[in-house]
Amino acid sequence: MSSNSNVVRFFGSRRSCADCNLRKECAWREMDERLLEGLEATPELFRRGERLFHAGDALRSLFVVRAGAVKTCMVSSEGDEQIVAFHGPGELIGLDAVADGTYACDAVALDTSNVCAIPYEELCARAVRNAGLQQHLMRAMSCAIKRNGDMVMLLGKKNAEQRMASFLMARSDAQRNRGYSASEVTLPMSRADIGNYLSLAVETVCRQLTRMQADGLLEVHRSMVSIRDLSALRSLAGGETGETPARRAAL
Amino acid sequence: MSSNSNVVRFFGSRRSCADCNLRKECAWREMDERLLEGLEATPELFRRGERLFHAGDALRSLFVVRAGAVKTCMVSSEGDEQIVAFHGPGELIGLDAVADGTYACDAVALDTSNVCAIPYEELCARAVRNAGLQQHLMRAMSCAIKRNGDMVMLLGKKNAEQRMASFLMARSDAQRNRGYSASEVTLPMSRADIGNYLSLAVETVCRQLTRMQADGLLEVHRSMVSIRDLSALRSLAGGETGETPARRAAL
């Protein structure tokens, strides 16, 4: 059963990538216009908590977030959930499904989100004919691999404080890459989601935020965080931030 | 500075994949003969501790392990090392470098290892002309992404016992996939490497092995482990084992 049955197709029809008003922020933004000319993607609207796809569903489309935020998560056989990534505007979702034609994760909208579904078969057909697109896809996948490496580093080597700092810095860098202020970040996900993602108890997430605020690094107001001391936060984060300019396309 | 200066090219020359005596176990084993016909790979021998490449080196080749074992690891800015994956015969190394043309990891031989270097440019040139090869590469990358997801699950959700059990099961499954006994596994890496990979102290790795032996699950003799109760170990491991048949090509 597809969970897409109640999706609002608010443009009413497929729409060419070449016309998209999000071209500037899209994962495909560097692509030659001609490659996208005929490629049509279906814009879809998901509300908070709605699923783009389930783990195990057959791969039909890759998704690009236009607006909003999406999480992807794996579920173990015991039923506990592990969030693998958060995806903001311009990021590509579903590359894990290429291996065997079924998604490995669930993808869930964190907020009302506007997402482009790019038909996979059509994309592949084009990639075969087009070396540039092929390169682009391969690079996007390689970026996802690299980024996962950063995640392993975070989970394997960093303590609670460093994880929280890394997480906030990654958000900040993402903001900056999109042309917004690096010091004003929004956290569209719940504290529980942050905890799940960083493998920390919700309480630990709260305490870290509280402490950073007490130390004058941040000001926290619910889902809004103002970073007061970016460089201090960056040095707390240590090692990789997981968000270098070339790494926008995530799992 | 390339670390390959002291590499023994023990076949003395490049060699066609089509003739390779490891075809059966190779990451390319399903490929049509014709695709490999002209593709030449350089077999190289690395001794324990020698590096295939450093993080930051320019991508020249992808590597396929023919015999032996290789670890890939990232190093944080503080200098601590995180092993990202172990690679046995048939596995593909270096896909993380496709993103920006430089390797993200170090790759180090754990043992005397026999490795094929596949020239990346040449491979790409073929992939452009050949949809099958292209698909194969994409799938290999997608597998790496999936597998990293399993790693995140392991680090994020599993305790010491489950990690150790998962690790052993992954080894066991790999053995089975290569046609060997699922209950006799070798651990070519040190306890310290296992600990690093699983994010456990060396002492914890030892204690887990000791305990599993005491519980009659295993018999451990240095780097040889005989698994006495596969199904019990599998259920200890919980969730994903990270080694389904389709997932042989790792980071």
Place this chain on the structure above:
DNA sequence: CGAGCCTTTGACTAATGTCAAAGTATGTGG
């Protein structure tokens, strides 16, 4: 045979998780 490294074991410590409870937004129906 000795040096050095790896592994194993024990005793203690510390970071983070768990449990409990209060405080605070959000939204729904009367």
Place this chain on the structure above:
DNA sequence: CCACATACTTTGACATTAGTCAAAGGCTCG
């Protein structure tokens, strides 16, 4: 528009897992 129900966040007290430190035992290689 208010009041209550619900879900999320925050804080405190305590428990537990795994890490650290220390030391002994075993291989391996020169």
